[in-house]
Amino acid sequence: MTELSIEFFPPQTTEGVVKLKAEREKLACLRPEFFSVTYGAGGSTRERTFAIVREIAAAGFEAAPHLSCIGSTRAGIRDILTGFRAEGIRRVVALRGDLPSGMADPGELRYANELVEFIRAETGNAFRIIVAAYPEWHPQARTPAADLQNFARKAKAGADAAITQYFYNADAYFHFVDKARALGVEIPVIPGIMPIVSFSKLARFSDACGADIPRWMRKQFESHGDDTDAIHALGLEVVTRLCERLLSGGAPGLHFYSMNTAAPTLEICRRLGFVDGDTSRKQRNS
Numbered sequence: 001m002t003e004l005s006i007e008f009f010p011p012q013t014t015e016g017v018v019k020l021k022a023e024r025e026k027l028a029c030l031r032p033e034f035f036s037v038t039y040g041a042g043g044s045t046r047e048r049t050f051a052i053v054r055e056i057a058a059a060g061f062e063a064a065p066h067l068s069c070i071g072s073t074r075a076g077i078r079d080i081l082t083g084f085r086a087e088g089i090r091r092v093v094a095l096r097g098d099l100p101s102g103m104a105d106p107g108e109l110r111y112a113n114e115l116v117e118f119i120r121a122e123t124g125n126a127f128r129i130i131v132a133a134y135p136e137w138h139p140q141a142r143t144p145a146a147d148l149q150n151f152a153r154k155a156k157a158g159a160d161a162a163i164t165q166y167f168y169n170a171d172a173y174f175h176f177v178d179k180a181r182a183l184g185v186e187i188p189v190i191p192g193i194m195p196i197v198s199f200s201k202l203a204r205f206s207d208a209c210g211a212d213i214p215r216w217m218r219k220q221f222e223s224h225g226d227d228t229d230a231i232h233a234l235g236l237e238v239v240t241r242l243c244e245r246l247l248s249g250g251a252p253g254l255h256f257y258s259m260n261t262a263a264p265t266l267e268i269c270r271r272l273g274f275v276d277g278d279t280s281r282k283q284r285n286s
């Protein structure tokens with residue numbers, strides 16, 4: 001069965017929080033395995049992330065807070081983990097994160113593998129630990145081979161699963177998974193899916209995080225200029241096809257970067273035949 005999960009970021013305003021709740025309710029028909037909530041650089045959204053996670057859990061869904069370690073102390077992370085356990089949280093997305101500008105001290109845990117090791121040492125099997133993976137390589141990676149070795153370290157440290165950075169080239173994903181398997185990494189690698197709503201924003205963001213937008217896609221989106229309807233239609237077509245290729249090639253699930261907006265994720269899932277929930281997901285993959 002295909003596992004779906006959906007990511008939110010913690011809104012900055014009360015209106016944003018109200019809107020997010022409404023969007024989450026629309027996404028509930030997908031019966032996701034969990035909703036995850038991002039964590040701002042250097043812990044800047046600690047309280048807001050936790051508040052959204054609590055709200056999701058109170059509504060009866062599995063919630064997975066993201067947690068980054070850079071710039072933190074072990075005591076600080078321990079404190080956060082204790083808070084998660086007290087709320088009955090059972091999954092965490094464990095990341096290194098990036099130091100916010102102006103912050104120089106990397107803290108006590110410098111890489112995600114150290115965070116995974118710390119969570120396991122402190123809490124045993126209390127959490128299912130999910131880590132990040134980069135089919136097109138992390139922008140700071142010395143070489144692809146070094147990045148793969150570093151990915152393998154996270155699995156060895158006790159990660160249960162990985163979610164990838166988004167990408168639009170299915171071959172990059174399959175290549176990454178093959179290379180990871182060749183290193184003995186057996187954990188599921190769930191593709192991260194970014195629906196396309198605004199192409200100009202996506203292009204800027206992709207340059208920063210090292211995700212490639214293939215030329216054939218870029219040219220088509222650019223040809224639509226400011227025609228948002230045409231951009232939405234093309235975005236749905238391209239991303240649905242990507243998901244189909246990933247699933248037919250054996251991807252164990254899909255993680256949607258929803259950007260706190262339900263419609264694009266819902267429409268892609270409807271086209272994939274997932275909107276009726278578990279039954280259609282099972283049938284499709286049987």
Ligand code: FAD
Pocket residue numbers: 037038039040041042066067068093094095096097098110111112113131132133138139140141142146147148150151153154163164165166192
């Ligand atoms: P790591 O796995 O530690 O890797 C970082 C870099 O260091 C890589 O280049 C790697 O090759 C190298 N490296 C790793 N381990 C070692 C080692 N032991 N020795 C030497 N080099 C090493 N950011 C946020 O701020 N908040 C979020 O909520 C968030 N959620 C994310 C969710 C997903 C699914 C993904 C894919 C990314 C997310 N990010 C988030 C972005 C992420 O924090 C950045 O990409 C960050 O730069 C790296 O984090 P990481 O956990 O992948 O780091």
